[in-house]
Amino acid sequence: MAQTILTRKAQIKATAQNLFKEKGYSATSMRDLAKAVGIEPASLYSHISSKEEILSSICFRIAGEFNDALSSALTIGSNPIDALTNAIIAHTEVICRNLDAAAVFFNEWKHLPVHDLEVFKHKRHQYEEKFKQLLQEGMYADVFHISDINFTLRMLFASMNATYEWYKPNGKLTPKEIGLQIAHYALAGVNAINNKETSFTK
Amino acid sequence: MAQTILTRKAQIKATAQNLFKEKGYSATSMRDLAKAVGIEPASLYSHISSKEEILSSICFRIAGEFNDALSSALTIGSNPIDALTNAIIAHTEVICRNLDAAAVFFNEWKHLPVHDLEVFKHKRHQYEEKFKQLLQEGMYADVFHISDINFTLRMLFASMNATYEWYKPNGKLTPKEIGLQIAHYALAGVNAINNKETSFTK
C-alpha cells in the first residue's frame, strides 16, 4: 500500500520533471500532468499538495545532490588542480544523471513560491562560493593565474551548466569524460601551470 | 499619428521583453502587459495581433542582430585568432545591448508557434555553424589545437550566452572587454599558439 503510493508519487514527479523541462513550468497544466500519468487531474492531489510543491521538491532535490556530490568530491583531492577537477566532474555527473530535473533546476527556479525562492537563491550562492574558494586556493598556491575571479567563476559555471543542453546518454562522451574535458578547458583558461600536460591539448 | 502608433508599439514590445524575461512568456498575461504599459488589455490588439507575434518578433529581431553583427565582424579580421575574437566580441555586444530581449531569445524560444520554431532552430543552427567554421579554419591553419570541435563549440556558446545573466551596464567591464575576456578564455582552451601573449594571462 505504502509502496504503491510512493511509486505513484515518484511517477508523478518524474513525469512532471519531463513536462516542466519540455514545456516549462507555467505552460504545463495539472491536466497535462494527469493525462501523462494516466489518472484524473483531481487524483494528483492525493499524492502531492500543489503544483508549486512539485517544483520546489525538484529544485531542492537537485540542490541537495549538487551539495552532496561536491562534499564527496572534496574529500578525495588535495592539490588545487585535482580538487577543482573533481568538483567539476562531480557537478557534471549530477547534471548528466538528472537531465530533466537539472533543466528544471536551471530554467524554472524563478517560479518557486517566494519563500522557497529566497532559500533557493541563498543555497545556490553558497554552493557557487565553494567553487570560488577552490579558485582562490589555487591562486594562493600560485598554481592558478586569474585576473578576475568572478569572471572566471561565471565562465566555469556557464561551461558546466550548459551540459544538460547537449549531453546524450548514448553519446560518445561519458559524464565523467565531459567533466574532465570541462576541467581541462577551465584549467587552460585559468592558466594552470600543468595545462600543457593535459590530454585535452593532445 | 503614425509616429504615435510606432512609439506605442515599440513601448509594448520593450515592456513585453522585460516581462517575458522576468516572469517568462507563459506566466506573463496580456493583462500584465497592458497594466505595465498603462492601457486596457483589449487596446493592445490595436498594435499587435497576438501574444505569440510579440515573442516571434523578439526572437527573430535578436537572431537578425546576431547575424548582422557576425557579418560585420568577419569583414575585419584576417587570421583565425582575430576572426574568432572579433566574432566573440560581436556576439557578446549584441547580448549586452539587448539584455531583456537576449534573455527571451535564450529562454523562451520554445514557446514560438510551430512554424516559427522550425525557422528559428534552423537559423540558430546556421549561425552556430559559422562559429564552427571559424574553429575549423584555425585548425587548418594549425593555430588552434582542438580534439573535439563540437565540444569546443558548446563551451564557447555556453561562455558567451551566459553573459546576459551577469552583465551589469554600470559594472567595471564593458561589453567589448567582456567579449575580449571570453575570447582569451576560449583561445586558451583551444590552445591557440599565442595564448601566452594575451592580456588575460597577465
Added chain:
DNA sequence: CCTACCGATCGGTAGG
C-alpha cells in the same frame, strides 16, 4: 482514485 464542480483568469473579439 473518481465525479462533479468552484471561482479566477486566460487570449482574444465585437463594436464603437
Added chain:
DNA sequence: CCTACCGATCGGTAGG
C-alpha cells in the same frame, strides 16, 4: 483606445 464580453482553461476542493 475603451467597454463589454466570449468560450476555454486554470489550480484546486468536496465528498465519496
